[in-house]
Amino acid sequence: MMKNLNVPPDNHVKVLGGQGWVGLIDHLGSEATTVNAARVSFGKLKEDMDDRDVTLLRYLIENKHTSPLEHIVFTFSIHCPLFVRGQWHRHRTWSYNEISRRYTEINMECYTPPKLRKQAESNRQASVADENFEDEALRGMIEQHNQASLKLYEDLLAAGVCREQARGVLPQNMMVTFWGTVDLANLLHFLELRDSEHAQWEIREYARAIKKLIKPIIPNVAKYFEDKGDNWDV
Numbered sequence: 089m090m091k092n093l094n095v096p097p098d099n100h101v102k103v104l105g106g107q108g109w110v111g112l113i114d115h116l117g118s119e120a121t122t123v124n125a126a127r128v129s130f131g132k133l134k135e136d137m138d139d140r141d142v143t144l145l146r147y148l149i150e151n152k153h154t155s156p157l158e159h160i161v162f163t164f165s166i167h168c169p170l171f172v173r174g175q176w177h178r179h180r181t182w183s184y185n186e187i188s189r190r191y192t193e194i195n196m197e198c199y200t201p202p203k204l205r206k207q208a209e210s211n212r213q214a215s216v217a218d219e220n221f222e223d224e225a226l227r228g229m230i231e232q233h234n235q236a237s238l239k240l241y242e243d244l245l246a247a248g249v250c251r252e253q254a255r256g257v258l259p260q261n262m263m264v265t266f267w268g269t270v271d272l273a274n275l276l277h278f279l280e281l282r283d284s285e286h287a288q289w290e291i292r293e294y295a296r297a298i299k300k301l302i303k304p305i306i307p308n309v310a311k312y313f314e315d316k317g318d319n320w321d322v
């Protein structure tokens with residue numbers, strides 16, 4: 089049976105006020121795989137983690153001995169605005185595949201931020217959340233623009249324009265769905281950069297959702313970071 093990839097998988101977390109989501113499609117390996125990989129040089133294999141293994145795991149992370157962490161691999165399905173996808177795809181150590189607008193125009197939708205933030209004065213890359221910011225009318229204008237863009241796209245298709253050119257009128261707020269596969273070492277790097285106060289709120293939502301999804305699979309790794317003051321209960 090064929091499934092619609094625009095529908096979130098069973099194990100997913102909703103973000104951006106429910107408009108986006110990230111789901112865990114599959115994973116390979118466990119924390120035991122990591123410590124076994126670290127001990128390959130001794131020619132020994134264990135199936136369960138004991139306290140010494142947890143100590144070894146923490147030592148590996150602490151000392152950036154990252155190659156054993158590369159033996160755990162995750163595949164996520166991500167539904168996000170185009171501008172988040174642009175930031176995400178800068179992470180070259182992931183493998184990506186995306187639903188193509190050259191093949192389908194079903195389930196097209198655009199992101200309207202649940203709350204608008206103000207531009208930070210000191211830093212062009214930053215924004216400021218202000219509860220008193222009167223954003224309702226502005227959000228309405230964004231919604232209107234999103235709808236007008238989708239309509240123009242559909243009108244162009246109806247007039248016979250090819251999909252690969254018509255898609256040029258779709259806004260940065262358009263929602264896209266892609267698969268991303270990454271090993272744990274590079275995922276931790278992604279999480280450090282993207283669940284950071286320097287990262288844009290939208291992509292940060294996804295990074296925090298990923299922490300929630302993977303914590304049950306790597307509880308001792310999560311605890312290592314929690315002990316350092318990082319929040320994985322999000």
Ligand SMILES: Cc1cc2nc3c(=O)[nH]c(=O)nc-3n(C[C@H](O)[C@H](O)[C@H](O)COP(=O)(O)OP(=O)(O)OC[C@H]3O[C@@H](n4cnc5c(N)ncnc54)[C@H](O)[C@@H]3O)c2cc1C
Nearest residue numbers: 175178179180181182213274277278281282284286287288
């Ligand atoms: C808050 C924030 C603001 C940003 N602002 C901008 C911006 O204004 N403009 C902009 O262009 N980008 C910006 N970026 C993107 C940033 O420069 C990185 O491209 C992105 O964070 C991916 O990081 P990475 O290369 O470490 O990750 P990955 O591509 O996943 O790589 C992981 C690690 O692998 C190694 N690696 C991967 N590829 C190579 C390679 N070809 N050669 C050598 N080593 C490699 C590096 O050690 C790298 O750290 C921003 C990122 C953040 C988090």
